[in-house]
Amino acid sequence: MQKPVSTFDLSEEDLELERPRATLAEVAADKLRDFILLEKLPPGAAISEREVAAMLRISRTPLRGALAILEQDGLVEYTVTRRPRVANPSVAEIAQNLVVMGALEALGGELACKHATDAEIAEIVALDARMQDASTTLPPLDFFSTDMNMHETIIRVSGNFALVETHRRYNARLWRARFISSKRSEGRDQTLAEHAAIIAALKTRDAAKTGAAMRKHLSSAISNIETALHERNS
Structure with missing residues (x-):
């Protein structure tokens, strides 16, 4: 039986956002990809655009760009009400x-x-x-x-x-x-x-x-x- 997902917790150290290259959306996507890999954003977890944008210290526009990148990669999916969450493939x-x-x-x-x-x-x-x-x-x-x-x-x-x-x-x-x-x-x-x-x-x-x-x-x-x-x- 799969364990239920409640929420995720990111420390301040996790939220340091480097900007050495590419667009802000691409850099944010890289950071979120690492969070998903390390399960700081666990499978099935809802992603609050407002909260994550604030924690990453970016606006919601580049965050949505980052989520679009991760959706193409199959790491993020959307509910029928267009709310993003971490993909949880079978x-x-x-x-x-x-x-x-x-x-x-x-x-x-x-x-x-x-x-x-x-x-x-x-x-x-x-x-x-x-x-x-x-x-x-x-x-x-x-x-x-x-x-x-x-x-x-x-x-x-x-x-x-x-x-x-x-x-x-x-x-x-x-x-x-x-x-x-x-x-x-x-x-x-x-x-x-x-x-x-x-x-x-x-x-x-x-x-x-x-x-x-x-x-x-x-x-x-x-x-x-x-x-x-x-x-x-x-």
Whole structure:
């Protein structure tokens, strides 16, 4: 049974809003995305535009722009009365998205073998090495960020813009679920072993093996995320 959602609580430290780049709406979206990832805005929580705008110290206009960005990413949804809330997809919906993500990442791995430079492959190898060497000492958010950086880099060096954009959208929808999965210590060794298989295939530029390793990795993620979400909702 899913636990009921009441409200959320953000500390003053959480509300420091950096403005080094992009539009205010995009920066606010980045901050809200982090809140959702860390469940400072839990799944299903109502989002009061007035309260959140005041806490972020911005007007409601850029906040609505931020919410529109997150709606496109599948992280925010609206009720029939147009009230925003944090999306709370079902396990079945997440699993279906992961099947598509597996196909996207398999294609990305195959294309990376053909189009990535040696320097770009070295960049991917270095990201994996960081996870392998510090898997027990990296904070969960740092480990997860490095993991996602590795996956996103493989897609980026595929050289296919349409794939990069499609992958970004699906990954945004799955961000919270993948983070919950990443925090499970029981699946960490399997994750690292599957990463090693991906790296080995990439280094030899074997497109078929890289694609298969990427697809297997995402298939394992489906099972791991389902287990993690069932544990959290029970």
